[in-house]
Structures are given as structure tokens and as C-alpha cells.
Amino acid sequence: MPTKTIIRKSSMRLMLDQNKTAGIKRRAGGFTLQRLLVVLAVSLALGLIVFLLWKMLRNPLETGLHVIRLEQIDSAAKADVELNQQILRARLALESGARELELARDRFDVAQSSLSSGKAGLSDLSRDINQSLQIYRTQAGDKLTLLNDYSARLARLAQYFSVMRVAGISVLNAPAVNSSESLRKRIMTLLQEATAYSLQSSPENAFVIDQLAAEVSEAAEQLDNDAARGALGHLLETVSLLRSSRDDLQKLISQFDAIETGAALQNLQLAYENHFQGLQDTARRYRQTLAVYAVALLLAFGLIALRLRSSFSALDNANNELQDTNSNLEQIVNKRTQALSKALDDLKMQQGQLIQSEKMASLGQMVAGVAHEINTPLGYASSNVEIIRESLQGMGQEVDAESLEEFDVLLADVEYGLNQISELVMSLKDFSRVDRSQSQLFDLNAGIDTALKICNNQLKDGINIERNFAELPEISCAPSQLNQVFLNLINNAAQAMDGRGLIQITTRQVDAYVEVAIRDNGSGMDEDTRAHIFEPFFTTKAVGKGTGLGLSIVFRIIEDHGGTIQVESELGKGTEFVVRLPIKKIGKAADVSPANDVVLLGE
Amino acid sequence: MDELANVDTAEQKPRILFVDDEPRILVALKALFRKDYDVVTANSGAAALDILRDGDVDVVVSDQRMPEMTGVEVLRSAKDIRPRAIRVLLTGYSDLSAILSAINDGEIFRFINKPWSNVDLRQTIAAAVKASAIEHVELAAEEDINEKVYIPGVDDVGTLILDDDEATRDTLQRVLGRERAVYSARNLDEGLEQLEKHKIGVIITELTVGGEVVTDLLSALRQHHPSLVAIVLTGQSDAEQGIDLINRGQIYRFLSKPISEGLLRGSVNLAMRRYEILQKNPAQTLRIAAEAAPPPVNDTRGVFKRIGRLFGLTA
Numbered sequence: 001m002p003t004k005t006i007i008r009k010s011s012m013r014l015m016l017d018q019n020k021t022a023g024i025k026r027r028a029g030g031f032t033l034q035r036l037l038v039v040l041a042v043s044l045a046l047g048l049i050v051f052l053l054w055k056m057l058r059n060p061l062e063t064g065l066h067v068i069r070l071e072q073i074d075s076a077a078k079a080d081v082e083l084n085q086q087i088l089r090a091r092l093a094l095e096s097g098a099r100e101l102e103l104a105r106d107r108f109d110v111a112q113s114s115l116s117s118g119k120a121g122l123s124d125l126s127r128d129i130n131q132s133l134q135i136y137r138t139q140a141g142d143k144l145t146l147l148n149d150y151s152a153r154l155a156r157l158a159q160y161f162s163v164m165r166v167a168g169i170s171v172l173n174a175p176a177v178n179s180s181e182s183l184r185k186r187i188m189t190l191l192q193e194a195t196a197y198s199l200q201s202s203p204e205n206a207f208v209i210d211q212l213a214a215e216v217s218e219a220a221e222q223l224d225n226d227a228a229r230g231a232l233g234h235l236l237e238t239v240s241l242l243r244s245s246r247d248d249l250q251k252l253i254s255q256f257d258a259i260e261t262g263a264a265l266q267n268l269q270l271a272y273e274n275h276f277q278g279l280q281d282t283a284r285r286y287r288q289t290l291a292v293y294a295v296a297l298l299l300a301f302g303l304i305a306l307r308l309r310s311s312f313s314a315l316d317n318a319n320n321e322l323q324d325t326n327s328n329l330e331q332i333v334n335k336r337t338q339a340l341s342k343a344l345d346d347l348k349m350q351q352g353q354l355i356q357s358e359k360m361a362s363l364g365q366m367v368a369g370v371a372h373e374i375n376t377p378l379g380y381a382s383s384n385v386e387i388i389r390e391s392l393q394g395m396g397q398e399v400d401a402e403s404l405e406e407f408d409v410l411l412a413d414v415e416y417g418l419n420q421i422s423e424l425v426m427s428l429k430d431f432s433r434v435d436r437s438q439s440q441l442f443d444l445n446a447g448i449d450t451a452l453k454i455c456n457n458q459l460k461d462g463i464n465i466e467r468n469f470a471e472l473p474e475i476s477c478a479p480s481q482l483n484q485v486f487l488n489l490i491n492n493a494a495q496a497m498d499g500r501g502l503i504q505i506t507t508r509q510v511d512a513y514v515e516v517a518i519r520d521n522g523s524g525m526d527e528d529t530r531a532h533i534f535e536p537f538f539t540t541k542a543v544g545k546g547t548g549l550g551l552s553i554v555f556r557i558i559e560d561h562g563g564t565i566q567v568e569s570e571l572g573k574g575t576e577f578v579v580r581l582p583i584k585k586i587g588k589a590a591d592v593s594p595a596n597d598v599v600l601l602g603e
Numbered sequence: 604m605d606e607l608a609n610v611d612t613a614e615q616k617p618r619i620l621f622v623d624d625e626p627r628i629l630v631a632l633k634a635l636f637r638k639d640y641d642v643v644t645a646n647s648g649a650a651a652l653d654i655l656r657d658g659d660v661d662v663v664v665s666d667q668r669m670p671e672m673t674g675v676e677v678l679r680s681a682k683d684i685r686p687r688a689i690r691v692l693l694t695g696y697s698d699l700s701a702i703l704s705a706i707n708d709g710e711i712f713r714f715i716n717k718p719w720s721n722v723d724l725r726q727t728i729a730a731a732v733k734a735s736a737i738e739h740v741e742l743a744a745e746e747d748i749n750e751k752v753y754i755p756g757v758d759d760v761g762t763l764i765l766d767d768d769e770a771t772r773d774t775l776q777r778v779l780g781r782e783r784a785v786y787s788a789r790n791l792d793e794g795l796e797q798l799e800k801h802k803i804g805v806i807i808t809e810l811t812v813g814g815e816v817v818t819d820l821l822s823a824l825r826q827h828h829p830s831l832v833a834i835v836l837t838g839q840s841d842a843e844q845g846i847d848l849i850n851r852g853q854i855y856r857f858l859s860k861p862i863s864e865g866l867l868r869g870s871v872n873l874a875m876r877r878y879e880i881l882q883k884n885p886a887q888t889l890r891i892a893a894e895a896a897p898p899p900v901n902d903t904r905g906v907f908k909r910i911g912r913l914f915g916l917t918a
Contacts, residue, residue, distance in 0.1 A: 368696050372668050375695025376623075379717035380631035386721045387634050422718050429696075440841065441816060 045297060052290040055283070066276050068120040073269045076111040080261045083108045087147070087256055090154055091249065092199055101154075105147055112140040115268070122268065125275055132271040136264035143259045150252045157249055160242040161198055164191065167235040176228035183219045187235070190216055194239045198246045209243060353553065367428045374425050382418045385411050427453040441474035442482065444514055444581070445507055451486035452505075458491060462500040470508045475583045481557045482581075488550045489518045489577050496522030496575060512583050513563070519576040524569045533567065616641040617732045618658070622651040622665040622677055623693075628717075632664070635721055636728065648672025648680075655684045661735040662728060664715075667694035667701050675701055678709035686739040689731040689890070691715060702845040706857045712891075714846040734890045742876050760804035760878065761786050762871060765794045765812050766836075771860075775807065775836075778864055779871055789813065791820055803831065804878035805871060810837040810844060818844065821852030822893060829888035830881035832874040836860060836867075853893040 086104035115133065116123045122133055168191040177183050190212040197205040213236050220232040389411045392404060399407070427450050452465060459465060493503045497520055506517040525533070525540070532538045534555040558565045563581035618641040621632045629644040636642050643660065645651035648669060654660070663681045667674035674697075678690040692705050695717040705711045712734060713727050761784035764775045772787040779785045786801055788794035790813030797803065806824070808817050821833050835848060838860040848854045855877060856870050881887050 368698065372694070372696040375717035376625050376628060376666075379693075379695065379719060380625070380627045382718045383631040383635060383721055383724075387631070418718070439839065440811065440844075 045300075048293065049290075049297065052286055052293060055286045056290060065120050069122060069272060070269075072111070072115055072120060072122075073265065073272065076108075076115050077262065077265050077269075079104070079108040079111040080265060083143075083147075084256070084262075087150065087253065090150075091253070101147075101151065105144065108140070109144065112137065122272055125272070126278075128271040129268065129275055132264065132268040136261065136268050139259050139261045139264045143256065143261055146252060146255055146259065150249070150256070153245060153249050153252060157198060157242065157245045160238055160245050161195070164194060164235065164238040164242050167231065167238050171228070171231045171235050174225070174228045174231055176223050176225040177232070180219070180223075183216070183223075186212055186215050186219065187232075190235075190239060194242055198242055206243065209239065213239060349552065349556075353556070371425050371429055374421065378418055378422055378425070382415065382422070385414050385418065389415075423453065439476060439478055442477050442479040443474050444472050444482065444516060445469045447479060447483050448486050448490075448505055448507070448516065451483055451490055454483075454487055455491050455494065458494045459503070463494055463497060464502045466502060466504045468504065468506040470506075472507055472509055472514050473583055475514055475581055477561055477581065478557075482561075485554045485557050485579065486516070486518075488554050489579070492550065492577075493518055493520035493522065493575070496520050496524070498522070509583075510580070513580050514583060516579045516581075517576055518579075519574060521574040524571045524573050524575050526571050530567060530569050534565075617661040617735070618643060619662045619664065619728065619732075620645065620651060620654055620660045620688075621693075622646075622648065622663065622669070622674070624666065624669040628666070635724070640728070640732070648674075648677040651677050652680055652684065655681055655688075660685055660688045662689045662691060662731040664691040664693050664728070667692055667697040667705075673701065675705045675709050678705065678711055682710060686741060687735060689735040691727065691731055693717065693719065697842070699840050699842045699845065702842050702849075703857050703859070706845065706849055706854065710855075711849065712853075713850055713894075716846075730892060730894075734892055737886050737889050739890065740880050740884050740887055742873065742880065759784065759802065760875070761801050762875075763788065763794060763797050763801075763803045763806045765789075765791075765806060765808035765817065767809065767812055771809075775867075778867060782868075782872075783875070791815055791817075794820070798828075804882075805832045805834060805874040807834045807836050807871070810835060810839045810841065816844070818847050818852055821848065821854060825851070825853050825891075825893040826895070829891070830878060830885070832878045832881070834858060834870055834874055836862065851894050853891040 083101075083104045086101040090101040115121065116137060122129050124130065168187065171177050171187055172184060177187060190209065193205055193209045193212060197209055216232060217236055220229050220236070223229045223232065389408065392399075392407055392411070395404065448467075448469075452459070490503065490505075497503075501521050504517070504519045506515075506519070508515050508517075529540060533551050535552060538552075555565060558579055558581065561581050563579060565580070566578045567575065568578075569575040616639065619636060620643045621629055622645045623629050623632075624646055626646055629646060633642045633644060643654055645654055648665075648671060651663070651665065655663070660681075663678060663685075665674040665677045665681075669677075674692050674694060678692065681688055681690055690709055690711040691713045692709070692711050693715045694701075697705075697714075702714070705714070712731050715724060715727060762779055764772050764779075764785060764787040766772050766775070766787070767789055769789070772789070776785045776787055784801070786797045786803065788797050794806075794808075794812070806821075808821070810817060817835070821835075824831050824833070833852060833854040834856040835854050836858045840859065845857055848857065855874050858867070858870060
């Protein structure tokens with residue numbers, strides 16, 4: 001039955017395995033798709049974060065450029081302002097020339113060209129900027145062109161001015177003029193006005209100049225000196241040229257005012273700042289997106305981690321359960337194995353006991369037959385010998401004394417022999433204990449004597465027995481079993497000695513126990529052997545020489561009697577077994593029939 | 604005594620029948636006893652019965668293991684044919700069942716083991732011859748032994764139960780207590796107490812009580828209170844002790860536990876009858892004289908002195 005069950009179980013397990021593998025295969029397709037999706041999702045997330053990071057990292061570079069650009073715009077603005085100042089100032093510095101203006105113009109030129117070129121240039125940043133830049137550049141170009149014109153006219157003004165001064169001085173030095181105080185005065189005033197005009201033109205000046213010029217030309221008309229008149233005319237002409245030149249200049253300045261490079265620059269800056277603002281906004285947006293994304297990613301990772309953790313813990317649990325089950329299984333298997341091996345041992349033990357009891361039973365049967373068959377001839381033989389010995393005593397007259405004595409001795413020997421036989425049969429009977437009660441009062445000393453008689457042939461050659469018997473109370477026991485115990489122990493002692501030696505058997509009473517010590521001076525045994533001697537089927541004898549049951553049966557019998565057996569042994573020196581039995585039986589071998597079976601009621 | 608004297612004066616030796624399938628045994632026994640007794644031998648059960656039917660015999664000594672008819676069968680038949688003849692079993696070996704039936708059915712006088720000692724055997728045969736001199740008083744077989752017949756002054760005799768086991772005591776008391784007084788004791792001391800207190804005719808005892816074998820007690824009771832009838836009811840089966848109980852205690856029945864109620868009651872009734880007979884015919888006790896045992900060495904508690912005193916006083 002158990003075999004069948006096992007087969008059924010294993011086949012079921014096989015089916016289960018098959019089911020499991022089929023399920024795995026079915027799931028395999030979905031599994032790869034899922035895996036692909038996961039890979040895609042992960043690479044997407046990573047790509048996004050890389051993109052955002054790239055965007056973020058690019059931003060600081062822009063900021064650097066931004067500063068430079070702002071500086072450039074600023075410097076352009078400054079250059080513009082300075083140029084404007086120089087333009088105004090150049091008017092006043094007719095003598096010193098326009099060197100400052102040149103410098104300012106160069107700076108302006110550099111600033112405006114650097115705005116649109118180079119790494120930090122503003123061109124191609126955005127359409128608005130481009131437009132503004134374009135406007136600015138056009139205006140700057142206009143301004144530069146105008147500036148050239150302005151410079152040229154300024155130079156001419158300066159020329160006229162110096163010419164006027166020279167002419168004035170020459171006029172003033174002319175005797176004709178020199179003589180006329182009023183003229184001279186007028187000319188001086190004219191020169192002063194003209195100078196003032198050329199420096200700072202105003203309508204009053206122009207009017208005064210016109211008036212003075214008219215007066216001077218009128219006065220000149222009156223002059224008789226041609227030379228003086230010519231010189232005066234030249235002066236007036238020069239003044240008039242100066243004035244017109246100055247007016248032209250004034251017009252140019254007003255044209256300068258019309259060219260609003262500053263505003264254009266401001267527009268440009270505004271456009272750029274707008275652009276930058278836009279950039280910054282974008283960057284902020286990216287940053288925010290990145291932050292949100294990072295948070296989302298973190299959350300996702302957290303979720304995944306959580307799920308991983310939970311699945312790991314589930315896995316752990318499953319693993320633990322598996323391990324538990326495994327160990328449980330192992331334990332169960334161990335337990336089963338132990339139980340089985342114990343059962344096997346028990347079975348072997350029982351088999352051994354059965355064999356032993358069968359042996360004892362058949363020995364009993366045999367002894368019963370043998371005893372009867374031997375006792376019958378013994379009966380008449382010994383009786384007859386006795387009769388003859390008695391009869392011999394009455395034959396003194398017929399037989400000579402020597403023969404009579406001899407007959408007596410011979411008959412005594414016959415009697416002795418017959419006695420020996422009789423004792424052996426008795427011992428056999430005692431030992432087999434056929435039809436003897438299993439529990440009775442028993443003298444251990446007598447039991448040992450019986451055992452010694454039984455194994456006498458083993459002890460014959462060279463083995464001495466020393467009996468140190470104390471007076472023992474009879475103990476309640478199964479005598480046949482105890483006889484077996486002593487026989488076994490004495491046999492073992494004899495076999496340990498190789499034919500020569502001494503067996504000491506000591507009995508004594510210790511409290512509520514009797515002790516029997518059987519000591520030999522034989523070969524002894526090592527610790528390993530000593531540890532196993534009471535195990536069933538442990539034997540040191542050759543195969544077929546011993547069942548290995550002897551001492552285990554001894555152990556069981558003594559245990560059944562509530563006693564103990566101890567062994568001490570030294571290799572080469574000998575062994576001592578000490579059997580200790582309670583005087584009042586406390587074991588379980590009581591064989592008194594149960595009380596309620598005493599009387600079978602009814603007929 | 605007169606009878607015995609008559610036999611002696613008539614030069615008629617007591618007649619002893621030896622039965623054994625081994626002729627050499629018969630030869631030896633004849634050689635041993637021919638001087639003192641009229642020895643008759645038979646080498647089979649059938650031959651023995653023929654002899655018994657042909658003439659009176661005082662003692663029958665039979666081997667147990669014989670072909671065709673066992674010793675116990677021979678003795679049981681002898682009991683029917685010659686009730687007066689004393690029966691002895693002389694055997695090399697007998698199993699427990701043989702011993703039990705020899706006691707219960709053969710009501711034998713002695714067990715003798717082969718090989719025997721001539722001296723002992725002579726003594727035993729002499730004792731048997733002496734016992735056989737008393738005519739056997741038959742139990743009134745016609746009476747229904749299971750039916751209680753109350754005889755005042757006789758039937759107030761009680762039964763003593765001696766057993767360690769309480770349940771056993773209770774059961775026996777319940778079964779037997781319906782007919783007559785039953786006392787119980789759980790050890791020898793209590794038993795003696797009960798014997799002192801009450802008039803007891805039958806004692807039912809276990810083999811060992813309170814850790815002590817009852818053989819010595821029964822032996823002592825046989826010496827001092829010969830009319831007391833003993834039944835051993837035991838769970839132990841011990842052939843040697845059975846032999847001992849017959850030789851030294853002359854027990855009436857040896858019963859094994861468990862026992863049927865009918866057998867128990869019948870046995871007790873028979874025992875009670877026997878007690879009555881022994882009381883009425885004290886000479887009959889000689890027929891069941893046991894071996895005179897020496898007082899036990901280990902009579903530590905003075906049990907046997909006590910018995911001696913008890914029955915010395917009462918007898």
C-alpha cells in the first residue's frame with residue numbers, strides 16, 4: 001500500500017510540474033513584450049532627463065554671454081553718448097581741431113561693429129533683435145556718414161574762422177580802418193559776434209552780424225582806400241561764409257539729433273533683454289519641468305522600489321515558507337526515518353527475542369524428553385548400585401576384604417558418575433525452566449551456580465572460578481531469564497580469556513538491591529566496543545559464531561526487572577559487568593494474570 | 604491399628620503395584636522392595652489395571668510417560684477401582700498439565716522424581732502403606748454437590764481467601780459468599796489472624812502471597828491442622844511448586860486462573876465436603892499425611908511457631 005501511495009504522489013507531482021512549465025511557456029511571449037516596454041520606458045525617462053539636463057547646463061553659458069552682451073550694449077551706449085558730446089564739443093574747439101571727435105568716432109565704430117559680430121554678438125539671436133540691430137546699424141552708419149560730413153564742415157568752419165581772424169586783424173591794422181574809430185569798433189564787434197556765432201549760433205547773433213555786416217559794408221563804401229575796401233569786403237565775405245558754414249553745421253547738428261542711435265540702442269537692449277528674458281523664462285520652465293519631472297521620476301522610482309520591496313518581501317516570505325516547508329519536510333523525513341529505523345531495530349530485537357524464546361522453548365521440549373529418557377535409566381542404575389552396595393556389606397564372608405573394598409570403591413565411582421549425570425540433567429531442567437513460573441522468589445547465588453554448571457565445559461581448561469557469594473535475600477524475578485543473563489555473562493567472560501584466567505563472581509546486597517559482579521582478567525575491550533555491546537546484533541565474534549544478541553537480551557531482561565547493568569573494561573586487563581537488581585520487583589515483567597479474569601462467570 | 608495388626612499377623616505383606624514401561628525400573632524396584640512388600644509389577648497401563656481389577660492393592664506407583672496410557676490415567680482408574688490404594692507418581696519428567704491432573708484427578712499422595720534415592724523412596728512407600736491402612740471414606744457422590752445443604756454446626760465453617768490482589772479477593776468473595784462465610788486476607792499474617800478468629804474449613808490461596816511462597820504455610824497447616832482442605836488458585840504455572848505442594852502440603856486442588864465459576868464452586872463444595880469427612884473421621888487425615896518438613900530456617904516472623912501454637916491450643 002505505502003509503495004502505491006508514493007507512486008501516486010510522485011506522478012501527481014510530475015503532472016503539477018508539467019502544468020507549471022506550460023504556464024511559464026504561455027506567459028513567455030507577453031513577458032518579452034513587457035520587458036521591451038520596460039526598457040523603452042526606462043530609456044525614454046533617461047533621455048528626457050538628459051535632454052533637460054543639457055538644457056539646464058547650457059544656461060550658465062548663455063548667462064556669461066549675456067553679461068558680455070549687456071556690457072557691449074552699455075559700451076556702445078557710452079560710446080554713442082561720448083560721440084554726441086564730442087560732436088557738440090568739437091564745435092567749440094575750432095582751434096584744437098577734432099582729434100577727440102576722431103577718437104570718439106573710432107570707439108563708437110568699434111562698439112557698434114562689435115555688437116553685431118563675434119561670439120558675444122547680438123546678430124541672429126532673434127528677429128526682434130535683428131530688426132533693432134539693423135535699425136541701430138543703419139542709424140550708426142548714417143551717423144558716421146554724417147559725422148564725416150560734419151568733420152569736413154567743421155574743418156572748413158575752422159578754416160573760415162582762422163581766415164576771418166587773419167582778415168580781421170589785417171583789416172584792423174589797415175590805416176584806413178585804423179583811423180576810423182567807429183568802423184574799427186564795428187569791425188571788432190563784428191569779429192566778436194562772428195566768433196560768438198561760430199561758437200554758439202543764435203538768432204540774435206545772426207541778426208547782429210547781419211546788421212554789423214550791413215554797417216561795415218556801408219562803411220566800406222565810404223572808404224576810399226580800395227585796398228581797405230577790398231580787405232573789408234573779403235572780411236565780410238569770410239564772415240558771411242563763416243556764418244553760412246556755421247549754419248550748415250547747425251543743420252548737421254540738428255540732423256545728428258534726428259539720428260537717434262541712443263533710442264535704437266535702447267530698443268536693441270530692450271529687444272535683447274526681452275529675448276534674454278524669454279530665454280530665462282524658457283530655462284525656468286525647463287528647470288521647473290525638470291524639477292517636476294525629477295519629482296515624478298523619484299516618485300516613480302519610489303513606487304517601483306516599494307513594489308520591488310513588497311515583491312522582495314513576498315519573495316522572501318515565499319522563500320522562508322519554502323525553507324520552512326523544506327526543513328519541516330526534512331524533519332518529517334528525519335522523524336520518519338528515525339521511526340522506521342527504530343521500528344526496524346524493534347523488529348530485529350523482537351525477531352531476536354522470538355528466536356531466543358523459540359530456542360528456549362525447543363530447548364525446553366528437548367530437555368523434557370531428554371530428562372525423561374535419561375532419568376529412567378539413571379533411576380534404575382543408581383537404585384541398583386545402591387542395592388548392590390548395601391548387599392555387599394552383607395557378603396563379608398564370601399569375598400575377601402580387598403575385593404570387597406575394591407567393589408565398594410568401584411560402585412562409589414559409578415554412583416558418583418550417575419550423580420554427575422543426574423545433576424547435569426537437573427541443571428538443564430533448571431535452566432530451561434520448562435513449566436516454571438515466570439515470576440517467583442529466587443536465590444541469585446543458586447542461579448549463578450546453575451549457570452556455572454551449564455557452561456562448565458567452557459570453563460574447564462585453565463579457567464578458575466572464584467565465588468564470593470554473600471548471603472542474599474531471595475528476589476522476585478523470572479529465574480529462567482536471570483539464569484540466561486548469568487550464563488551469557490559467564491560465557492562472555494570465558495570467551496574473553498582464551499582458555500586461561502580467573503573469573504571472579506561476587507554477589508552482595510546493597511540497600512534494596514542485590515548486586516552481581518562478574519569480573520574476568522581477559523582481553524578486555526576498547527571504548528568503542530564498550531559503547532556498543534548492548535546494541536542488538538553488535539558482535540565481535542566471527543560471522544556465525546555469535547548472534548550479537550546475547551548482551552542485548554541481557555540488557556533487556558535486566559531492564560525488565562527494573563535493574564541496571566554496568567560495564568567497566570580495560571584493554572588487556574579485563575572486563576567487569578555489574579548487574580544490579582531490585583529485591584522487590586518493580587519491573588514490568590509481572591505475569592500474574594489480570595484480576596478480572598480470575599473467575600469466568602457463568603457456566 | 605487392629606486392621607494393620609491383622610494384616611501383619613496374617614503374614615500378609617502390603618501389596619505394592621509398580622507400573623513402568625521400562626522393565627529394568629521394575630526389576631530395580633522389585634529388588635528394592637521385595638523383602639518388605641508384596642511387589643507386583645506391570646509394564647503398561649492396561650496390565651496395571653488388570654492387576655488392580657484382579658486383586659486388592661495397597662499402593663500404586665506409576666511412571667508418567669508411557670505409551671498408550673499415561674501414569675495419570677492409570678492412577679485415575681486406580682482411584683475408581685481401588686479407592687483405598689494410595690497413589691504415587693514416579694516420573695523422570697512430567698509437564699505441568701500432567702502434574703495438575705495428577706493432583707486434581709488422581710488425588711495422588713506423592714510425586715517422586717527419577718532418579719530417586721532409595722532411602723527416600725523407602726520412606727515414601729512406607730508412608731503410603733501407612734496411609735493406605737485407613738479405609739477411604741467416599742464422598743457422597745450421589746448428592747448434588749452444587750446444591751447447598753446447610754447443616755448447622757458444620758456449615759458455619761468459613762472459607763479463607765488468601766491473595767495479594769484485591770480484585771481477586773472481591774470476586775471470589777462475591778462468587779462464594781452466597782453460600783457460606785468467606786474471609787479474605789492479603790498476606791500470611793492476616794491469614795493467620797483470620798484462622799485464629801474464625802472456624803475455617805477450606806483455604807483458597809495464591810502460590811505467592813505478599814512475596815512469600817505459601818508452600819511452607821500449607822505444609823505447617825497440614826502438620827497442625829490436618830483437616831483443613833487447601834485449594835491453590837494461581838495465575839502462575841510452576842510444575843516444581845506443584846510437586847512441592849503435593850508432597851509437603853497435600854493440597855486438595857491445584858487450579859489455574861482464570862477459572863470458570865462452576866469449576867470454582869464445585870471445587871470449593873467438594874473441598875468443604877472433604878473437610879466435613881475429615882472432621883468426622885479424623886483417621887482419614889492419615890491418608891493425606893504430608894512429608895514431615897523440617898521447620899523452615901527463615902521463619903523470621905515466627906509464622907510457624909504461631910501456627911503450632913494456634914493449632915496446638917485448638918486441636
